[in-house]
Amino acid sequence: MSLLIKNGRVVDPANKIDEVRDVLVEGSRISRVASGIKVKADTSLDASGMIVMPGLVDMHVHLREPGREDKENIASGTRAALKGGVTSVLAMPNTNPAMDSVERIAFLQGIIEKTAHTNVFICGAITKGRLGMELTDMSALKKQGIVAVSDDGASVDSEALMVEALKNARENNVAVICHCEDKSQSAGGVVNLGSISTRLGLRGISRESEYARIERDIQLAEKADAAVHIAHVSCKESVEIIARAKKRGIRVTAETAPHYFSLSEESLLGYDTNLKMNPPLRTKEDVAAVKKGLKDGTIDAIASDHAPHTEHEKAIEFDRAEFGVIGLETELAVSITELIVPGIICWDALAAALSLNPARILGVNKGTLSIGSDADIIVVSPDQKWSVQKENIASLSKNSAFLGKNLSGVVTYTICNGKVAYQSAG
Amino acid sequence: MVWTRKDLLGLDDLSREEIELILSTADSFKEVSSRQIKKVPALRGKTVVNLFYEPSTRTRVSFEVAAKRLSADVINIETETSSVKKGETLIDTGTNIQALNADIIVIRHNYSGAAMMLARHLNISVVNAGDGWHEHPTQALLDMFTLKEKLGKIDGLKVSIVGDIAHSRVARSNIWGLIKLGAEVTVCAPEILIPPAIEEMGVRVSYDIDEALHDADAVNVLRMQFERDGQNAFPKQVEYFKNFGITKERLQKAKKNIIVMHPGPLNRGIEISSEVADGANSVILEQVTNGIAVRMAVLFLVAQGEGQEK
Numbered sequence: 001m002s003l004l005i006k007n008g009r010v011v012d013p014a015n016k017i018d019e020v021r022d023v024l025v026e027g028s029r030i031s032r033v034a035s036g037i038k039v040k041a042d043t044s045l046d047a048s049g050m051i052v053m054p055g056l057v058d059m060h061v062h063l064r065e066p067g068r069e070d071k072e073n074i075a076s077g078t079r080a081a082l083k084g085g086v087t088s089v090l091a092m093p094n095t096n097p098a099m100d101s102v103e104r105i106a107f108l109q110g111i112i113e114k115t116a117h118t119n120v121f122i123c124g125a126i127t128k129g130r131l132g133m134e135l136t137d138m139s140a141l142k143k144q145g146i147v148a149v150s151d152d153g154a155s156v157d158s159e160a161l162m163v164e165a166l167k168n169a170r171e172n173n174v175a176v177i178c179h180c181e182d183k184s185q186s187a188g189g190v191v192n193l194g195s196i197s198t199r200l201g202l203r204g205i206s207r208e209s210e211y212a213r214i215e216r217d218i219q220l221a222e223k224a225d226a227a228v229h230i231a232h233v234s235c236k237e238s239v240e241i242i243a244r245a246k247k248r249g250i251r252v253t254a255e256t257a258p259h260y261f262s263l264s265e266e267s268l269l270g271y272d273t274n275l276k277m278n279p280p281l282r283t284k285e286d287v288a289a290v291k292k293g294l295k296d297g298t299i300d301a302i303a304s305d306h307a308p309h310t311e312h313e314k315a316i317e318f319d320r321a322e323f324g325v326i327g328l329e330t331e332l333a334v335s336i337t338e339l340i341v342p343g344i345i346c347w348d349a350l351a352a353a354l355s356l357n358p359a360r361i362l363g364v365n366k367g368t369l370s371i372g373s374d375a376d377i378i379v380v381s382p383d384q385k386w387s388v389q390k391e392n393i394a395s396l397s398k399n400s401a402f403l404g405k406n407l408s409g410v411v412t413y414t415i416c417n418g419k420v421a422y423q424s425a426g
Numbered sequence: 427m428v429w430t431r432k433d434l435l436g437l438d439d440l441s442r443e444e445i446e447l448i449l450s451t452a453d454s455f456k457e458v459s460s461r462q463i464k465k466v467p468a469l470r471g472k473t474v475v476n477l478f479y480e481p482s483t484r485t486r487v488s489f490e491v492a493a494k495r496l497s498a499d500v501i502n503i504e505t506e507t508s509s510v511k512k513g514e515t516l517i518d519t520g521t522n523i524q525a526l527n528a529d530i531i532v533i534r535h536n537y538s539g540a541a542m543m544l545a546r547h548l549n550i551s552v553v554n555a556g557d558g559w560h561e562h563p564t565q566a567l568l569d570m571f572t573l574k575e576k577l578g579k580i581d582g583l584k585v586s587i588v589g590d591i592a593h594s595r596v597a598r599s600n601i602w603g604l605i606k607l608g609a610e611v612t613v614c615a616p617e618i619l620i621p622p623a624i625e626e627m628g629v630r631v632s633y634d635i636d637e638a639l640h641d642a643d644a645v646n647v648l649r650m651q652f653e654r655d656g657q658n659a660f661p662k663q664v665e666y667f668k669n670f671g672i673t674k675e676r677l678q679k680a681k682k683n684i685i686v687m688h689p690g691p692l693n694r695g696i697e698i699s700s701e702v703a704d705g706a707n708s709v710i711l712e713q714v715t716n717g718i719a720v721r722m723a724v725l726f727l728v729a730q731g732e733g734q735e736k
Contacts, residue, residue: 201538317543319558
């Protein structure tokens with residue numbers, strides 16, 4: 001089987017390509033990237049006027065299986081991923097039960113094998129049950145196939161345990177992803193602490209509860225001589241702390257989510273629970289700082305933090321509603337709308353943030369259009385507009401922060417492992 | 427000025443003109459309560475449901491009296507908050523009440539934003555009788571009505587709000603309303619009871635009660651809720667009274683005719699001394715009386731509201 005993608009603007013930061021080229025796929029791999037490839041391929045796609053780039057590697061996805069298949073499952077989540085141009089996801093371990101043992105990971109791998117529509121990498125838990133008390137057997141989990149560990153949803157409060165985890169991760173070559181939150185400071189909070197929490201009469205989550213824990217985790221990584229990755233960066237101070245640490249040569253990487261560079265706390269004035277997530281939407285100044293962090297490379301990656309919840313878990317009082325928003329289907333378009341259209345970053349940097357960098361952080365061989373690499377490719381119509389409508393969401397849950405919003409950039413084709421796995425209707 | 431809103435959710439949303447319309451409508455309803463037969467047929471055939479998720483006597487009774495003086499039929503539903511978790515959702519409760527062809531729901535809820543959420547999901551009117559720490563618009567309206575009655579105007583008045591600002595819906599609604607009507611507002615409390623960035627609502631912050639009272643035309647004294655603190659409450663109460671309690675001595679240093687308001691129920695000897703609560707400057711019972719007129723006005727107006735927003 002061969003597939004030829006013709007005349008697209010190929011954006012491949014790994015090979016420093018940003019030019020009109022043809023891409024030839026043979027079997028499941030990329031075999032040529034060149035101008036004017038004259039081959040009679042089984043399938044030929046005209047990508048004139050479109051962007052051809054590596055499929056997205058979303059390193060922060062909650063697929064909810066096992067445990068909450070009513071919110072999402074491997075099949076539905078990865079179908080939504082394809083629609084959003086995502087060809088690889090990292091499944092976070094806060095399932096029920098948590099991914100903290102070889103048996104559970106083997107079980108999950110069985111489901112992935114049978115039902116996934118994209119590549120699914122697994123993130124194991126740092127501690128058993130994600131309770132922060134006892135470390136998981138990281139080397140055994142690694143042998144079983146995990147690429148990263150995280151207690152996402154919680155931070156490991158014990159410094160001693162965290163240092164130990166970072167050392168284990170270094171020895172086992174596993175990425176450590178930190179959900180940085182000091183819950184002693186943030187408990188009970190539901191929105192950013194500041195003028196909006198005051199105005200709405202809601203408990204606030206301070207910025208300090210985030211950035212103080214980032215500062216701590218960076219220090220611990222330095223102590224353990226290990227790399228550390230900071231999840232969902234939302235505020236200015238966090239960006240500054242990470243920038244300083246990078247300057248000092250500490251091996252820290254960071255991701256943010258599209259809602260942190262597109263929405264600010266003012267949009268919460270109507271108590272819309274689809275805008276409730278953790279960390280919370282911050283101020284306009286923070287949004288600007290996150291954008292700047294993406295522009296200058298302080299923030300390496302964009303990940304959705306796709307967190308599906310059922311309608312009845314959201315259509316309740318703001319305090320009681322679940323934290324989290326879905327994002328697989330909108331992350332590329334929000335990034336194009338907020339970062340490319342206003343000229344904040346170029347396509348090369350965007351492809352790096354969405355594909356190459358997360359692949360590198362996780363140590364997986366994805367995110368490039370190199371010859372011989374897995375043919376995970378997307379074709380994007382960059383100027384095409386669309387509106388986010390509940391009826392058109394593929395995810396089982398509809399809790400998008402962008403409902404009703406008009407976005408630029410439509411995924412026209414998603415090619416996963418050499419096959420056209422998704423094609424837009426329009 | 428014509429009232430077009432289906433709901434009254436807070437004073438944050440309202441324009442100065444809308445607030446003035448409620449106050450002038452209340453003015454015309456006030457006289458009804460002093461008649462021999464305290465009833466007008468304005469809401470005859472309408473059904474008002476008081477849906478209270480938090481214990482409240484005075485607000486609930488005030489709304490009930492107001493609705494009855496307008497000839498509405500009134501149903502009271504009082505629900506323990508704890509059972510909400512097990513039982514039906516607020517939206518389901520609301521749609522069920524709507525299905526009974528009720529016309530107005532008056533809701534008191536312990537969570538901020540509950541009234542707004544309910545209003546968004548229903549076609550019938552929703553009146554916020556207090557949601558969490560967010561807003562208690564009719565309380566602020568009756569406070570302003572009383573101030574206007576006593577001092578002739580709101581514009582240019584200096585009003586100090588004293589007490590637990592952070593957790594007070596009464597404070598928030600008063601701030602929005604007073605500022606829109608041109609008053610200068612000072613909030614005064616120990617630092618831990620002042621929420622962050624409160625200045626952005628347009629108020630001045632003071633940590634010194636004497637300073638906050640100096641020059642003030644009126645002081646609105648909030649209820650302190652130490653009962654939540656259990657056995658630690660007593661020393662804190664004494665401490666609070668010493669530093670922030672409104673006493674005769676403190677008032678003697680303020681303007682002679684300073685108006686003293688309190689939304690009730692009173693904690694005598696904690697936030698206010700009995701001498702002050704019962705003294706010549708106090709308008710606390712007049713507030714209660716005015717509450718009826720203000721709530722009659724609100725019920726009357728939302729019942730006329732065309733629902734043009736939705």
